[in-house]
Amino acid sequence: MALHIRCGTLFTGAEDAARANQTMVTDEKGGLAFVGPTASAPKAAKGDTVVDYSDLFVMPGLHDVHTHLAYGNAKTEEDIDLYQPMEFRSIRGLFFAQKCLAAGYTSICSPGDAGQISLSVRNSIDFGLFEGPRVTAAGRYLTTRQGLTDWYPTWIGVPDTSIGKLVTSRDESIEEIRVQAKNGVDCIKVALDGVQRRPDGEFIAAFTQxxxxxxxxxxxxxxxxxxxxARGREATLYAARAGVDLIFHAYYLDQECIDAMLESGSAIGPTLTFPRNIVDFTRPTEPASLKGRxxxxxxxxxxxxxxxRKAREAGIPMMTGTDSGFAVTPYGEWHAxxxxxxxxDLGFTPAQALRAATAVTAGFMAKGASxxxxxxxxxxxxxxxxxSPLEDVSILQDKSRIKHVHLGGKRVAIPEREYDTYKVTDIAWTNWNDLYTQERVTELGLRPARKGTAVTP
Ligand SMILES: [Zn+2]
Known part of the structure; x- marks a missing residue:
């Protein structure tokens, strides 16, 4: 039994312009059997369902290539790595994956997560246990000393429940790739640069070429x-030369990096929502502000x-992702x-940006060709x-405008469930944001008046 979708305006993702008066017809496997003018569409047979979206803008489901399902809207690195059991994180990841789908993101990649959380979420959806987006799953980040996710002191190391897996030699890297491949990941995530900089300020790549x-x-x-x-220039260059499929951030790329990407075919996932949200949302009293970040x-x-912008003009493909899973990028909120x-900020037209978030980003996803x-x-x-997002792409962030989401033809219905944000995520032992010296207490006007302890009746 097919579904016939009458589309007033249809943006297919194959071209920049939208088409008027189109119809899509599904097949029994959740695929599309026909997309074209309503006048030449097959007639609805007995038992078929016709839905009328003639006053709506129909477009491909959106793709976020950078949503960490294990992070749980974390406020700290410790929130990400330490405080919840892996089993709980998987269930939580599934709940949050559903929030992404409800926001119109039918396909997400979870690039680097503790244990086997992402692939367990993926499988629970793929096997029909739960509703959720299509998930492209990675395992733990391969990291090395000073790489991102090796953020604790050496005497603590990288705990087993961390999103990182410390590999200290070529052989350990190869072994970890084979373990993850056997477990069934879709892609391998590598922390190619980290936190260390040279005296001139340039980030040092954590792995060698x-x-x-x-x-x-x-x-x-x-x-x-x-x-x-890879935020730094060196890591971006190494990645491009090595033929890495997708480079996140690439903020300090130069012409040499662009040339290497053109040669090897690497794409960039800028993930600018995360820093933009940090700047826009962090309040003056929060640690990131107090630390001058x-x-x-x-x-x-x-x-x-x-x-x-230079990379875009040179023709490097760009994919949309947000680093969702932090407190400034909660799931289902800021993907668009x-x-x-x-x-x-990058010079895309609305149509180009929509195609980036659909056709282009699909290119990295498991089964992306479909x-x-x-x-x-x-x-x-x-x-x-x-x-019409072609007139104003920001409307895609307005949940009230996402009227219907269909996955494999089926209309999804994710309940708007409230949850206890504190118990779910916020468990780090941070109690104070300030240091209460006598001077600071006076400055803040907190010095108590010397009234004794008598309680006034
Ligand atoms: Zn990330």
Whole structure:
């Protein structure tokens, strides 16, 4: 029994313009059997369902290539790595994956998560146990000394419940890739740069050119794509030369990086929503402000936009992702902000940004060739939106405008369930944001009057 969808305006993702008066017809496997003018569409047979979206804007389901299902809207690295059992994190990840789907994100990649959380969430959805988006799953980040996710002192190391897996040699890297491949990940995540900088301020790549080359070779040999975290120029260059499939951030890229990407075919996932939200939302009393981080993030954002514009103009494919899973990027809330940033800060037209968030980003996803574009032979993953994102892409962040989400043809219905944000996520032992010396107490006007302890009746 097919579904016939009457579309007033249809943006297929295959071209920049939207088409009027179109109809899509699904097949029995949740795919699209027909997409074209209503006048030439097959007639609805007995038992078929016809839905009328003639006053709505129909477009492919959105893709976020950077949503960490294990993080749980974390406020600290300890929240991410330590405080909840892995089993709880999986269940929580499933709950939050559903929030992404409800926001119109029919496909997400979870690039780096503790244990086997992402692939367990993926399987529970793929096997029909729960409703949820299509999940492209990675395992733990491969990291090395000073790489991102090796953020505790050496005497603590990288705990087993961490999102990182410390590999200290080529052989350990290869072994971890093979373990993850056997467990069934879709892609391998590598923390290619981290926190250390040279005296001139440049980030130092955590792995050498040779090491990342070997990691990519073995991952590709296992049929797995590679995605890396690389803010710095050096890590971006190593990744591009090694043929990494997707480079997150690439904020300090230069012409040499662009040339290497053009040569090897690497794409960039800028993930600018995360720093943008940090700058826009962090309040003056919060630790990130008190530690003076916000100005740095703002400067990095501006540098990143200037560099990424050059990469876009050179023809490097760009994919949409948000680093959702932090307190400033809660699941289901800001995914579509990346589309707006592509338009406002990277020079995309609205149509180009929508195609980035659909057809282009689908290119990294597992089974991506069947996603991202509404045409016969691909999956019937689509949204019906009130208003035209081609006129204003920011409307995609307005949940009231996402009228219907269909996954494999079926309309999804995720309940709006409230939850205890404190118990679910916020468990780090941070009690104070300030240091209460006598001077500071006086400055803040907190010094108690010397009234004694008598209680006034
Ligand atoms: Zn990330």
């Amino acid at each position: 040779q090491e990342i080359g070997d990691i990519v070779t073995e991952s590709h040999r296992q049929g797995k794509k590679v995605v890396v975290h 916000i100005g740095d993030v703002q400067r990095e954002y501006e540098t990143a936009c200037a560099n990424l 902000r990346e589309i707006e940033i592509f338009v406002n 996603l991202g574009v509404l045409e016969a032979g691909r999956m019937a993953d689509f949204l019906a939106v009130a208003g």
